[in-house]
Amino acid sequence: MTIFKRLLLGLVLALAQAAAMAEPVDINSATAEQIATTLSGIGKAKAEAIVKDRETNGAFKSVDDLARVKGIKAALIAKNRDKIVVGGAVPSATPATPAIPAVPAKPPAQPATPAVPAQPAVPAKPAAVPPAPPSPRK
Secondary structure, three states, X not given: OOHHHHHHHHHHHHHHHHHHHHOOEEOOOOOHHHHHHHOOOOOHHHHHHHHHHHHHHOOOOOHHHHHHXXXXXXXXXXXXXXXXXXXXXXXXXXXXXXXXXXXXXXOOOOOOOOOOOOOOOOOOOOOOOOOOOOOOOO
């Protein structure tokens, strides 16, 4: 295998792993391998414990329910919160805020004094042109 092919293969594998890690994992349907490769600090053993707990105790209702799995602490959950979904829901970066109620638009302000119609322009008088000096006669 040439060096170029090895580099290309390595690049493809790195991109595939990055793409897999970019998508959040649904802890109620993911395999142990998917959980282990997507979540930071969770290896194969903890991922298998998550799947076993899910099969034994039922689906997780929230991300915080992962704390019921032995070896999964709150700090580990917080570290991976943005990479985890429960039941297919996409995690939100910030909690939803209620919409601001619409405020009716204010009517346009009325001028303090009534408008006065413009007066027509007065034509300007031509400037007085001094008479030309007499031309010298020859």
